Amino acid sequence: MTEPQSVEGVRLQKVLAQAGIASRRRCEQLMAEGHVEVNGEIITQMGARVDPVNDVIRVDGRRVPPATDQAYLLLNKPRGVVTSMSDERGRPDLQSLLAGRPERLFHVGRLDTDTSGLLIVTNDGDLAHKLAHPSFEVAKTYVALVAGDVADSVGTRLLEGIELDDGPAQVDRFRVIDRSRGRSLVEIELHIGRNRIVRRILDRVGHPVEELTRTAFGPLKLGDLAVGTTRELSRDEIGALFDSVDT
CATH class of the missing domain: 3.10.290.10 (RNA-binding S4 domain)
Incomplete structure (x- = not known):
């Protein structure tokens, strides 16, 4: 050739x-x-x-991503930790979980203080901007423990779209994992990046969130990474991230 x-x-x-x-x-x-x-x-x-x-x-x-000295990390953020490298109010922040890293790192997007799970941390500003920008529509997956027994019809409703105060919202995928003792465990995938969107969507259909964890971001999976710890992304994972925003 x-x-x-x-x-x-x-x-x-x-x-x-x-x-x-x-x-x-x-x-x-x-x-x-x-x-x-x-x-x-x-x-x-x-x-x-x-x-x-x-x-x-x-x-x-x-x-195959280019050889680089830049850092690409996956962090399992605990509940109660602010998505900030330095919280002016003195609350637990990401810096406390990244002690010892020599790079000046920043997070891709945000997770609510009460939400745990997958957060990308890097010093690759261009890739971080694209991953966080809504125009690239990178999907995120969450597992939520919600109040009430979620009916199958709820998933249909969310897939068709609902109206929130700041406009319409639609999920890409929804399933009920378990129902027990008046609560349900559900999985929801969406590419919308608006503030507290998962909590507002589920509250709108009558199932307030009690616990929320992000389990996937684009091609990345949280897997069994312990809460509060980080790991380096593999070459294949970095390459898949580049592909997800077509850089």
Whole structure:
């Protein structure tokens, strides 16, 4: 196949090796075997050069983010912690959970003080802006413990859309996980980013939220990460985040 148009840039096998895919020799084998594509085109020529920042590089369909010193963390925020790096009122904040990190980090979007769960923390300002911007419509998933036995018809209503004080709201996915002793556990996915949107939606249909946890943000899953701890995102997770905003 043809190589990228520009004669500038970095050799593709070097970019792959620097990203931690494999040794440079193994990366050359992957190219020769047709596993590597740049901007949607399979690249097999060893002389191919790429722009590691702007070109979209994939190995077996998985996005390869550029090698960087930037930090990408997943944090399981506890309830009672303010989504701020420094709270002027002296309440527990994110900085208390990120002690020892040398970077100047900031959070992507917000979680209410009473909401726990997945929060992305990074120093990649461009990616953070896109992930938080409503125009990219990155989906978020929450699990909520709510008052009352949630009827199946509630899900239909939310999927069709309801009216709130600040305009219409619609969820992308809704399911009841469990009903027990006058309370229900539900899962809700939506891409709306308005203030306290999940709590307001569920309150509007008569099921006030008692506990709320965000379990997914775009391609990222909270999994079994302990409350109050962080972990580095994997290369595949970072690549999937880039894909979610098509950077």
